[in-house]
Amino acid sequence: MSSSNLAAAEKDLIARIQSNKEDFLEIYETYFQRIYNYAYYRTHNQNDAEEITSQTFLKALEHIQDYEYRNIPVAVWLYKIASNTLADLYRKRGKTVEFTDEYALNDAGCGPEEVLLGKSEKEQLTYFLKNLPPLQQQALILRYMQNFSLKEIAQVMDKSEGAVKQLLHRGLTCLRERMVRYV
Incomplete structure (x- = not known):
């Protein structure tokens, strides 16, 4: 679907929801898993991810009447919420x-190397990712796990595209350095 067709479809969907909130279910079903995954990647906690996801959709439903489509995709609006x-x-x-088992291991005298030895590559990446500064973490998750464009990330984060590029570069550099150090 071209971007103009997508924009028209989203405008139509918002108009339908504003006149009949039951149509909000379409947004919920389309974006629930993506928003949940984003919240989980950011919190690394199932309960928090569920709470953030439910609050996101509740706030979106409460404010859908105020939403004006300005060529910003609904997904960006939801991620911003x-x-x-x-x-x-x-x-x-x-x-x-x-408090997690990782902290217990560290308290028992095990260093990060020992903690990481028993982890898969994905778990190691997650370990390093969650220890990045929050803005770098958010930018990397949106770009590489949620497949957002630079423009969409900039809209979600209220940053310029240049600032997003810088966050991504610094985050990737930091991840690379940390992973090389422990491999």
Whole structure:
């Protein structure tokens, strides 16, 4: 579907939902798994991911009447809501660190090398990814796990495309350095 056809279809969908909220189910079914995956990649916690996902769709449904289509895809709007909901969660909780087996191993005198030896490549990547600064983490997840364009990432993050490129470059460089160090 061309971008003009997609834009027209999304405009039509929003208009239908604004007149009949039951049509919101179409957005929910289309984007639920993607929003959940994004929340899970960002939190690494199933309960938090479920909470963020449900809050995202609840907020979207509550504010669909105010939504004006301005050539920004519905997906970008939903990811923006999810990002803000995640930030609200972190603000509400303060900076807390969840106790996991990895921390128990570190407390028992095992270093990161020993923790990583028993992990698959995907688990290692996830381990390093979750230890990146939040903005780099968000940019990398949106780009490589959610397949967003630079423009869409910039819209979600309220950054310029140049700033997004810089975040991606720094994040990839940091990941590469950390992974090479432990391989």
